[in-house]
Amino acid sequence: MRLVVVGGVAAGLSAASRARRVDRSLEIVVLEKGSRISYGACGLPYLVEGQVSSLDELTVHPPEFFERERDIRIRTGCEVKSVAHAKREVLLASGERIRYDRLVWAAGARPAASVRGERVFTLHNDRDAERLQAFLHEHQPRTASVVGGGYIGLEMATALRARGLAVTLYHDGLNLLNREEPWLTERVSARLQQCGVTLRLNTPVAAPDDLGDDFVLWTAGLKPNVEILAEAGAELGRTGALRVSEHLESSLGGVYAAGDCCEAMHRVTGRPAWIPLGTTANKMGRVAGANAAGARERFEGITGTSIVRIGGLAVAMTGLGMIQARREGFTPVEALVEARDRPKYFRGRKVAVQLVADRNSRRLLGAAICGDEGVAGRINVAATALAARMTAADFAALDLAYAPPYATVADPLLVAAQTLLKALDAR
Amino acid sequence: MRLVVVGGVAAGLSAASRARRVDRSLEIVVLEKGSRISYGACGLPYLVEGQVSSLDELTVHPPEFFERERDIRIRTGCEVKSVAHAKREVLLASGERIRYDRLVWAAGARPAASVRGERVFTLHNDRDAERLQAFLHEHQPRTASVVGGGYIGLEMATALRARGLAVTLYHDGLNLLNREEPWLTERVSARLQQCGVTLRLNTPVAAPDDLGDDFVLWTAGLKPNVEILAEAGAELGRTGALRVSEHLESSLGGVYAAGDCCEAMHRVTGRPAWIPLGTTANKMGRVAGANAAGARERFEGITGTSIVRIGGLAVAMTGLGMIQARREGFTPVEALVEARDRPKYFRGRKVAVQLVADRNSRRLLGAAICGDEGVAGRINVAATALAARMTAADFAALDLAYAPPYATVADPLLVAAQTLLKALDAR
Numbered sequence: 001m002r003l004v005v006v007g008g009v010a011a012g013l014s015a016a017s018r019a020r021r022v023d024r025s026l027e028i029v030v031l032e033k034g035s036r037i038s039y040g041a042c043g044l045p046y047l048v049e050g051q052v053s054s055l056d057e058l059t060v061h062p063p064e065f066f067e068r069e070r071d072i073r074i075r076t077g078c079e080v081k082s083v084a085h086a087k088r089e090v091l092l093a094s095g096e097r098i099r100y101d102r103l104v105w106a107a108g109a110r111p112a113a114s115v116r117g118e119r120v121f122t123l124h125n126d127r128d129a130e131r132l133q134a135f136l137h138e139h140q141p142r143t144a145s146v147v148g149g150g151y152i153g154l155e156m157a158t159a160l161r162a163r164g165l166a167v168t169l170y171h172d173g174l175n176l177l178n179r180e181e182p183w184l185t186e187r188v189s190a191r192l193q194q195c196g197v198t199l200r201l202n203t204p205v206a207a208p209d210d211l212g213d214d215f216v217l218w219t220a221g222l223k224p225n226v227e228i229l230a231e232a233g234a235e236l237g238r239t240g241a242l243r244v245s246e247h248l249e250s251s252l253g254g255v256y257a258a259g260d261c262c263e264a265m266h267r268v269t270g271r272p273a274w275i276p277l278g279t280t281a282n283k284m285g286r287v288a289g290a291n292a293a294g295a296r297e298r299f300e301g302i303t304g305t306s307i308v309r310i311g312g313l314a315v316a317m318t319g320l321g322m323i324q325a326r327r328e329g330f331t332p333v334e335a336l337v338e339a340r341d342r343p344k345y346f347r348g349r350k351v352a353v354q355l356v357a358d359r360n361s362r363r364l365l366g367a368a369i370c371g372d373e374g375v376a377g378r379i380n381v382a383a384t385a386l387a388a389r390m391t392a393a394d395f396a397a398l399d400l401a402y403a404p405p406y407a408t409v410a411d412p413l414l415v416a417a418q419t420l421l422k423a424l425d426a427r
Numbered sequence: 428m429r430l431v432v433v434g435g436v437a438a439g440l441s442a443a444s445r446a447r448r449v450d451r452s453l454e455i456v457v458l459e460k461g462s463r464i465s466y467g468a469c470g471l472p473y474l475v476e477g478q479v480s481s482l483d484e485l486t487v488h489p490p491e492f493f494e495r496e497r498d499i500r501i502r503t504g505c506e507v508k509s510v511a512h513a514k515r516e517v518l519l520a521s522g523e524r525i526r527y528d529r530l531v532w533a534a535g536a537r538p539a540a541s542v543r544g545e546r547v548f549t550l551h552n553d554r555d556a557e558r559l560q561a562f563l564h565e566h567q568p569r570t571a572s573v574v575g576g577g578y579i580g581l582e583m584a585t586a587l588r589a590r591g592l593a594v595t596l597y598h599d600g601l602n603l604l605n606r607e608e609p610w611l612t613e614r615v616s617a618r619l620q621q622c623g624v625t626l627r628l629n630t631p632v633a634a635p636d637d638l639g640d641d642f643v644l645w646t647a648g649l650k651p652n653v654e655i656l657a658e659a660g661a662e663l664g665r666t667g668a669l670r671v672s673e674h675l676e677s678s679l680g681g682v683y684a685a686g687d688c689c690e691a692m693h694r695v696t697g698r699p700a701w702i703p704l705g706t707t708a709n710k711m712g713r714v715a716g717a718n719a720a721g722a723r724e725r726f727e728g729i730t731g732t733s734i735v736r737i738g739g740l741a742v743a744m745t746g747l748g749m750i751q752a753r754r755e756g757f758t759p760v761e762a763l764v765e766a767r768d769r770p771k772y773f774r775g776r777k778v779a780v781q782l783v784a785d786r787n788s789r790r791l792l793g794a795a796i797c798g799d800e801g802v803a804g805r806i807n808v809a810a811t812a813l814a815a816r817m818t819a820a821d822f823a824a825l826d827l828a829y830a831p832p833y834a835t836v837a838d839p840l841l842v843a844a845q846t847l848l849k850a851l852d853a854r
Contacts, residue, residue, distance in 0.1 A: 010836070026640070036498070040831070040836065042829065042830060042831060042836070043772070043831050046773075046832075050770045051773065051831075053772075057771075061621070064835040090487075131628070134525070141523045151830075195809075221726075267765075267826075268809055277829070278836050279828075279829045279836055280826070282450055282836055282837065283824070293470050299824075300821075300824035303826040305826045305828045306828055306829075307828035307829070307830045308830050308831050309830060309832040316828050318828070326559060345470070345473065345478055345479045345480075345484055362709055374803075374804070375833075376801075376834055377803055377804010377805060377808070377827055379486070380804060380807075380808045380827045380838075381804070381807045383826050384811040384812055384817075385811055385815070386645035387815075387821070388812070388814075388817065388821075390815065394727075397728075398807075398811055399694075399706065399710075399728075399730040399745070399810050399814065400706065400732060400810060401728045401732045401733055401806050401810070402469065402704070402705060402706045402733075402734070403469065403733070403735050403736060403744070404467070404470050404478075405473075405736040405741075406734050406736070406802075407803055409469070409706055409709055427670045
């Protein structure tokens with residue numbers, strides 16, 4: 001039995017490693033288009049910022065580790081051209097054909113627009129990062145245009161600013177971070193301004209070359225890498241990413257998918273969603289790999305939990321925002337409070353907490369939190385509550401830890417929950 | 428209708444405030460034995476440490492606030508001598524009788540041993556803190572004995588050490604922090620040693636005067652203040668604290684109880700427990716106050732979540748430890764892992780996470796975490812999972828936030844959950 005895994009970053013390597021633990025005798029081959037595997041792509045902005053000194057520092061394990069410790073064959077520089085599922089064959093760009101019994105498709109995503117130009121950059125993979133680093137080093141640019149107001153755009157705008165560049169950030173929508181929450185956009189905008197980043201909201205960019213800065217970093221939009229598998233007959237979901245079962249099998253029997261190329265069940269809406277994130281890729285990879293090796297595990301789904309740092313401000317979210325909740329058919333009610341994360345005498349700082357619940361079921365639907373400290377832990381509490389389908393009252397009854405160096409006796413989460421209960425009771 | 432509340436700190440004032448919101452016409456009187464109300468007792472060690480400059484800084488609201496904003500009468504210096512429930516009367520030490528229709532008993536707890544002496548101190552309330560502060564100022568002691576290895580003992584040992592005193596900490600048991608977890612005691616002991624505190628475990632102290640240091644701070648043991656209400660006929664639970672219904676009514680109709688004087692339902696064991704903590708007192712106070720004013724709310728119970736800082740080390744726990752779980756009739760299985768709270772390139776530091784689950788139901792029973800950073804948020808995730816009665820698999824499937832400045836792609840909690848799953852599957 002041979003398992004072929006397409007993709008050697010987060011989902012692919014989780015799948016391969018897990019498959020090995022499930023079946024010691026399986027032949028496992030990982031095909032990676034690039035020259036490097038197993039690197040933490042989420043660390044790329046910090047390479048540019050200077051926090052990370054080299055790509056090697058972002059590499060979790062070298063190929064030899066997988067070969068030696070896990071008996072997994074790693075083949076870099078292998079671009080897949082097509083899949084002939086009837087013959088159980090993968091065709092490489094080199095012309096080589098590789099037979100499989102089981103396939104895990106973990107081909108990730110790519111920038112949605114194909115923007116090109118000597119001074120136009122993306123930051124999606126290791127090659128992108130190397131190219132940008134080389135450019136920054138060689139040309140010592142003084143000004144940069146960053147296009148896209150998602151995670152990478154915001155991280156990179158502040159990272160380049162921290163390197164001393166004049167940065168303008170262009171975003172085509174009215175709200176940042178893929179969350180239609182004006183209050184969040186306001187706070188992020190204020191922090192960008194403090195950092196000296198010029199923000200142009202509601203400003204689509206058609207021709208990056210016309211922006212006039214020394215270079216352009218294009219971070220707007222991602223597309224799942226589904227075309228090859230779709231051509232082979234795999235179904236896509238309504239999001240445009242690969243449709244998978246709860247066991248992460250695609251519509252092609254024996255072909256599993258994981259990570260940024262496919263949908264995942266959203267635990268709040270109960271419907272498939274496409275929210276490409278590294279944490280999800282790792283977890284899906286494990287399940288896809290286990291099942292491809294003969295196990296029968298279920299992927300429990302996601303709540304879409306994320307966090308990003310923007311000039312020292314932590315912005316985190318999970319579940320649904322107000323507008324998204326309405327679109328999904330809920331009748332959302334919100335509470336938005338500001339409360340100190342610790343007592344004043346421990347230099348406590350204000351954290352803003354938004355909780356969203358459904359008026360009818362009183363179930364918690366989502367949360368967004370921003371502040372300089374104490375944000376990550378709190379969003380995870382909300383994510384846990386979403387996974388457990390807690391109501392606002394369940395959430396308000398949580399027994400959270402308190403000691404003056406770490407929290408206030410009424411945690412900002414619980415203050416928000418009390419406000420939410422009042423909002424639910426009001427008409 | 429008159430509501431009398433006995434106790435003017437955490438539970439009592441929450442009860443009075445909530446009662447006012449439920450019933451605008453109720454007459455509400457709070458009787459406080461001491462001269463100060465509404466202060467954060469958990470901040471007292473930080474007063475001694477110097478982080479807090481005065482008791483006033485620990486006061487949440489002055490009496491006038493309650494009188495003016497909430498129409499709640501505050502009477503300090505009122506010690507209750509007895510309760511004549513048949514007559515619905517409270518008798519004060521002054522001889523005054525106060526009639527009530529409803530009573531909330533929020534009389535708190537007190538040091539278990541009555542240790543006395545010119546150079547023997549406790550740190551249970553504002554008077555204790557003032558007395559200790561005056562002594563430290565006047566006598567400039569060079570050495571201190573601290574008796575008791577619970578929260579206050581540990582916080583105070585390091586606080587006094589930080590003031591330059593030579594400190595010896597005596598504890599009668601083998602394990603610190605009321606948790607029979609040798610690994611936790613080891614880590615705390617190591618940190619105490621680093622701080623220069625001499626630790627004597629398994630060393631009961633009979634006569635504090637014989638310890639030979641310049642003074643003794645006695646923090647060992649607490650007792651709920653139940654005697655007066657018990658004499659009036661209220662039942663006690665097996666823990667020795669007041670027994671209350673899920674609506675926090677005592678066995679005397681119309682008499683509610685909240686906070687350190689009474690039991691609370693433990694959500695993991697399903698049995699009443701006595702774990703006196705300020706967060707619990709506040710939450711119970713709210714429910715007791717609402718119900719005393721005519722509402723019918725349920726107190727959801729506790730998971731016993733706490734955190735303490737010991738020389739910079741955060742030590743947190745929730746639910747049951749291994750030995751406690753066994754005593755409660757479970758067949759506990761544990762995972763104890765060490766993992767970085769952030770990537771190395773963000774100066775990530777090791778956090779130790781212990782998860783305990785039941786072998787039969789695979790339900791999560793408890794967690795303990797210690798490390799220098801990222802502990803509070805993580806223990807709250809575990810506390811939320813306990814409240815939701817999650818299994819180890821549920822916990823491992825949580826969608827937690829990741830970005831390099833805040834977490835690793837596989838959070839220490841999830842690393843521990845994976846190890847726990849393996850331990851549950853092993854025989």
